[in-house]
Amino acid sequence: MQHDEVIWQVVRHNNCSFVAKSTTGNFCRNPYNLTGICNRSSCPLANSRYATIRQDNGVFYLYLKTIERAHMPKDLWERVKLPRNYYKALEVIDEHLMYWPKLLIHKTKQRFTKMHQMLLRMKPLALKTREKIMTVPTKDKKREARREEKAQRAALLEKSIEKELLERLKKGVYQQSLSNDYPLEEYSKFLDTEKLQLADEEEPEVEYVEDFDELVDEDDMEDFGCFTIDESEGDGENNENGNL
Known part of the structure; x- marks a missing residue:
């Protein structure tokens, strides 16, 4: 037989x-505590008749406990x-807690009102973009x-080892030792590619284009005929000037 007073003690x-x-x-x-305070009237373990409000993903539920x-x-x-709807929810609470103690009904409605207001404030805050601070x-x-x-x-x-080996290879330090054990084709290819890269970096690119005169049409050149000077007229004028 459950005895609430013994459980509370x-x-x-x-x-x-x-x-x-x-x-x-x-x-x-x-989680089932109605007020969050540890006392005789709010303890869900020491009360065989108890009611509370809980929220799950934005949905409110009325929890009832009976002997x-x-x-x-x-x-x-x-x-x-x-x-x-807030007012319809209050009507449902009144309907299910019709013959319960008035203090319990008041605390239940008070908890529901606070949780409802908190949810209304959380919705616009969730839509705002905020910087998330991450600690390392x-x-x-x-x-x-x-x-x-x-x-x-x-x-x-x-990089320093590679540079030193290339300098020694260019000076011919490994020429005699590698000629007997390993062919020098790979090294010569590497040196040739390196020279080509250096040459490409130093020499500017040269491009060849068509002559501009070829792009001009003959009809366009005829338009300039009025500005040509006759050679015979020029010679006559020179002769007259010579005679003078």
Whole structure:
């Protein structure tokens, strides 16, 4: 037989996993708690007749607990879906809590009103785009910095070794030793390609285009005929000037 007072004495004075003690008071972390305060009237464990409001993905539900289902933990809570309209939801709460204590009805409506207002404020905030601040652990930063430093040192070392080997190859240091063990065709090809790359970088590109005179039509040249000078007239004038 369930006795609410005995359960409250055990929960209040011995041990409760949902209680959160602070300097201002004791709070309850049970999701079915109506007010969030750890006291006799708000404890969902020490009240065989209890009602609360819960929200799931924007939908509100009225949860009811009665003494008749105390022997069935699986069916202990009865859930009633509330309408989206605020006033119709209050009517549903009044209908299901018609003969319940007035203080419990008032606290249930108060909880529903607060949760409804909170949901209305959350909707416009969710539509706004905000910057999301991501924290990076210090250990990860140091690890990435060490890896980057090692990669830079390895790249510089590889470039310096490659440059030194190419200089020795150009001077002919490995000419005698490689002639017997390994053919020099690959090295000669590499040197030829390197010379071509250097030549391409130094020499500018030269392009050849058609003569501009070929683009001019003969009809266009005839338009300039009025400006031609007759050679015979020019010679006559020269002779007259000579005689003078």
